[in-house]
Amino acid sequence: MFISIRKNYEFLNVYHHGKSYANKYLVMYILENQKPVNRFGITVSKKVGNSVIRHRVTRLIRESIRLNEEQFAIGYDIVIVARNTARGKKYKDIESAVLHLGRLHKVLEK
RNA sequence: UGAGUAACACAGACAGCCGCGCCUGUAUUUCAGGUACAGGUGAGGAAAGUCCGGGCUCCACAGGGCAGGAUGCCGGAUAACGUCCGGUGGAGGUGACUCCCAGGAUAGUGCAACAGAAAAUAACCGCCCGCCAAUGGCAGGUAAGGGUGAAAAGGCAAGGUAAGAGCUUACCGCUUCCCUGGUAACAGGAAAGGCUGUGUAAACCCCAUCCGGAGCAAGGCCAGACAGGAACAAUACAGUUGCCCGCUGUGUUCCGGGUAGGCUGCUUGAACCUGCUGGUGACAGCAGGGCCAGAUAGAUGGCUGUCUGAUACAGAACCCGGCUUACAGUGUUGCUCAUUAU
RNA sequence: CGGCGUGUGGCUCAGUUUGGCAGAGCGCUGCGUUCGGGACGCAGAAGCCGCAGGUUCAAAUCCUGUCACGCCGA
Numbered sequence: 001m002f003i004s005i006r007k008n009y010e011f012l013n014v015y016h017h018g019k020s021y022a023n024k025y026l027v028m029y030i031l032e033n034q035k036p037v038n039r040f041g042i043t044v045s046k047k048v049g050n051s052v053i054r055h056r057v058t059r060l061i062r063e064s065i066r067l068n069e070e071q072f073a074i075g076y077d078i079v080i081v082a083r084n085t086a087r088g089k090k091y092k093d094i095e096s097a098v099l100h101l102g103r104l105h106k107v108l109e110k
Numbered sequence: 111u112g113a114g115u116a117a118c119a120c121a122g123a124c125a126g127c128c129g130c131g132c133c134u135g136u137a138u139u140u141c142a143g144g145u146a147c148a149g150g151u152g153a154g155g156a157a158a159g160u161c162c163g164g165g166c167u168c169c170a171c172a173g174g175g176c177a178g179g180a181u182g183c184c185g186g187a188u189a190a191c192g193u194c195c196g197g198u199g200g201a202g203g204u205g206a207c208u209c210c211c212a213g214g215a216u217a218g219u220g221c222a223a224c225a226g227a228a229a230a231u232a233a234c235c236g237c238c239c240g241c242c243a244a245u246g247g248c249a250g251g252u253a254a255g256g257g258u259g260a261a262a263a264g265g266c267a268a269g270g271u272a273a274g275a276g277c278u279u280a281c282c283g284c285u286u287c288c289c290u291g292g293u294a295a296c297a298g299g300a301a302a303g304g305c306u307g308u309g310u311a312a313a314c315c316c317c318a319u320c321c322g323g324a325g326c327a328a329g330g331c332c333a334g335a336c337a338g339g340a341a342c343a344a345u346a347c348a349g350u351u352g353c354c355c356g357c358u359g360u361g362u363u364c365c366g367g368g369u370a371g372g373c374u375g376c377u378u379g380a381a382c383c384u385g386c387u388g389g390u391g392a393c394a395g396c397a398g399g400g401c402c403a404g405a406u407a408g409a410u411g412g413c414u415g416u417c418u419g420a421u422a423c424a425g426a427a428c429c430c431g432g433c434u435u436a437c438a439g440u441g442u443u444g445c446u447c448a449u450u451a452u
Numbered sequence: 453c454g455g456c457g458u459g460u461g462g463c464u465c466a467g468u469u470u471g472g473c474a475g476a477g478c479g480c481u482g483c484g485u486u487c488g489g490g491a492c493g494c495a496g497a498a499g500c501c502g503c504a505g506g507u508u509c510a511a512a513u514c515c516u517g518u519c520a521c522g523c524c525g526a
Contacts, residue, residue, distance in 0.1 A: 006407055007370065051158090052424050059411050066129065067412080091412055
C-alpha cells in the first residue's frame with residue numbers, strides 16, 4: 001500500500017505551498033518533498049454526502065492510486081480532493097480523472 | 111378470489127483474478143518491532159438521530175438540606191427505564207384490530223379575546239304581581255323562553271305556581287356511604303342526598319415516586335521537550351453541580367515558553383444459537399453448543415462472468431437494553447370482512 | 453461525547469415570555485409630482501409562521517416527534 005499523509009499540518013503545507021489543477025470530479029494538489037517516495041492524501045468533504053458516500057469515493061480514489069502508482073514520478077506529496085460531482089460515479093470515471101490530473105501536473109512517466 | 115389487519119424473516123448470491131485490517135502459526139531480520147507466506151476472521155436492521163435507562167471509570171467508596179429535573183390509571187417484567195407485557199376506562203372501525211403524557215379544579219393563585227345582561231357570589235329582553243301623575247315610569251319576584259358565544263348555571267316529562275323554580279316526583283346523569291366480585295385500577299347492585307357551582311393543570315401549582323457529578327478525549331502506564339516571571343491568598347483558593355452545611359487538600363490566576371509520540375482501557379457479554387420447563391404474556395430457569403469486527407485520518411474495495419433485474423435507507427469507534435426516524439424489492443404465518451363454488 | 457441557538461412576505465428582522473388582530477424597513481406594482489429620471493407623497497399586492505401529530509373553544513406562540521442550518525467546549 002502507498003504511504004499516506006496523515007497529519008493536518010502536512011495537508012495544510014501542501015495546500016499552501018503546492019500547485020493545484022482541477023477537473024470535473026477532483027482537485028489535485030502537488031508539492032515536492034525531497035524524499036525517495038511518494039505520499040498521497042485523500043480529502044472528501046462533508047458536502048459530498050453522508051458517511052457511506054464519502055467512504056465510497058475514498059475507496060475509489062485509493063484503488064485508482066494503487067493500480068497506477070508505478071506510473072507516478074518519485075518525490076512528491078500529492079493531495080486529492082473530491083468535489084461534489086464525484087458522488088455516485090463509477091470506478092472508470094474516477095480513474096480517468098486521476099490520470100488526467102497526473103498528466104496536467106506532468107508527473108506521469110508514461 | 112379480492113380487500114384488510116397483526117406478528118416475524120431477508121436486505122443480493124456464487125466463481126475467478128488483484129488488494130486492505132486483525133488474530134494464529136512458520137520462516138527471516140537491524141528483535142518491546144518489521145517483512146514474507148499459509149490459515150482463520152472482518153459492519154446494520156436500523157451501525158443513524160443522541161431522546162431515555164444501565165454497566166464501567168474517576169471525583170469523600172458518595173453525606174444532609176434547599177433549589178432543579180423527570181415520571182404520572184392499576185398490576186407485573188427487568189440490572190434499570192420515559193421501555194415492554196397483561197388488564198381497567200375512553201375513542202375509532204361491520205370486524206380482525208388499532209390509538210390515548212389517562213393523578214388532583216371544595217389547597218391556593220391566574221386566565222377565558224370578540225360577542226353577550228352575565229364567563230361565575232348572574233335580570234338585557236321577556237313573564238308575573240304591586241304602586242303612581244298610567245300606550246309610560248318605579249319597586250319587587252322569577253332562570254320556563256329569546257338572542258350571543260367554543261362553553262350559559264344538571265337533561266327530559268309530569269305535578270305545582272301569581273309567574274316560575276329539584277320546589278316535589280319518575281327515568282337518566284352527579285356526589286356520599288354500604289354490599290358483592292377483583293391483588294388493584296374498576297365493574298355490578300342497593301340506599302341516601304341535594305344539584306353550592308363551567309372549562310383550563312401539554313397555566314403556575316399540589317400530591318406521590320425517582321434522580322450525586324462528569325464522561326473512554328473517562329481513567330491508568332511509558333517515553334520525550336521546555337524557561338521562567340508577576341500578582342493574589344490561610345476570614346483564601348481548589349476539589350463537584352446553582353446555593354448553604356459538612357468533608358478533604360494546599361495552592362490559584364495572568365503573561366511567556368514547551369508539547370504533533372506509544373501502550374492500555376478494547377471486547378466472553380445482565381451476550382448469541384438450539385432444545386426443554388414454568389408463565390395468558392413481557393420474561394425467567396435449566397441443558398447443550400461455539401467464539402462471532404476491534405480500526406485509530408480510520409480496515410470490506412476494483413474488474414470479469416452467471417443468476418429475467420441487481421436497485422432502497424445507510425458504515426462499528428467503550429459496551430449493553432429500549433425509543434424515534436429513513437428504507438427499493440420480496441417471502442412466511444395467524445386472524446377478520448366480502449363474494450363465489452362445494 | 454456534551455451543550456446552546458435559529459427557521460415568519462423576494463431580502464433583513466420584530467411578534468413567542470403572558471395563546472385570540474401577523475407586523476416593520478428595504479424591495480415590487482399602480483397613481484401623483486417633474487420637460488424626463490431620482491428623491492418625495494398616496495394607494496395596493498405579496499405569508500397554510502421549516503414539517504407532522506397532539507392539548508385547547510382557539511396555536512406563529514404550549515407539548516411531543518422530526519428536518520435543515522449555525523455556534524461553543526473537551
